[in-house]
Amino acid sequence: MEHAFFTVRPATLADLDSLIELRAYLLDGTTARYSSKTPEEAARWRTAYRSWLGSRLDESDCVQILTAEHKESGQVLGCATAIIDQRAPAPGCLNGLSGWVQSVVVEPQWRNRGIARQLMQHLLRWFANRGVDHVVLQSTESAGTLYQALGFTVSDERLLIRQEASA
Template sequence: MDHTFLTVRPATVADLASLVELRAHLLDGTAASYSSKTPEHSARWRAAYRTWLSSRLNESDCVQIFAAEHRESGQVLGCATAIIDQRAPAPGCLNGLSGWVQSVVVAPQWRNRGIARQLMQHLLRWFANRGVGSVVLQSTEAAGTLYQALGFAVSDERLLIRQETFA
């Protein structure tokens, strides 16, 4: 697939609005349990995410956000977030460094062109360069094939979530 139209680079504060709008494709108005259900919930997560992004972009050793940018227009077409957690060592992760992939999203009109794959390849290199041997992600069914092609396997562990509601 021709990817000459695309550059994957670390996201910057200048990308903030684009990153929020891309993440909205995952968090606003979907049937997912984590989706915002009201305009008020949407406004709250967007404000919190802007604050989180502002404090992490270019300033965190354990968070990296990549943006896929159209070479000609400069439009941000997709993004992906990598987070490194320090956990207790385990047989598959002796140094305790565990990676978490979050918010891999491509604008709907740009999907199925290999953009998510390129973003993931950059994330996986970033993790590997930091000694992170175990990487986890939560996926939609539609994206499962991509992640499996990149070496991820479905876990036999159950993902349980307890979510507090704060006003």
């Protein structure tokens, strides 16, 4: 899984801090609805995410977390997560296996160099090898062009969210 200046590989426990800091680009201090609004909220999601990662980085059949690592420095430049859900069969998904992509993030200074594309291509192959033909993701506006180039289309379905107040 090597490319010009980076290697795509499965994330390990040694990558925990890098994965959390990369995800913070999406979840801290943005205007997105899902973004943490206070330092306390940021601390809570980071603690919960660290625990979640710790339980899933050891081989999982339904979760794949990849990193893009700089060949020379060993720095984690980007990451991406794939999750397989088992849902009821539907016309476009007869086996009920539905893929979800989340947390595709590249360090700002390394963006627009093909890292996110390579991470996504590896995740899409991982899904295909497991019989997952239906893959969904939520995108930032700036990443929409990449996902459309990879065959994703904008859905006409409404995404509705209900969230209980957290303690």
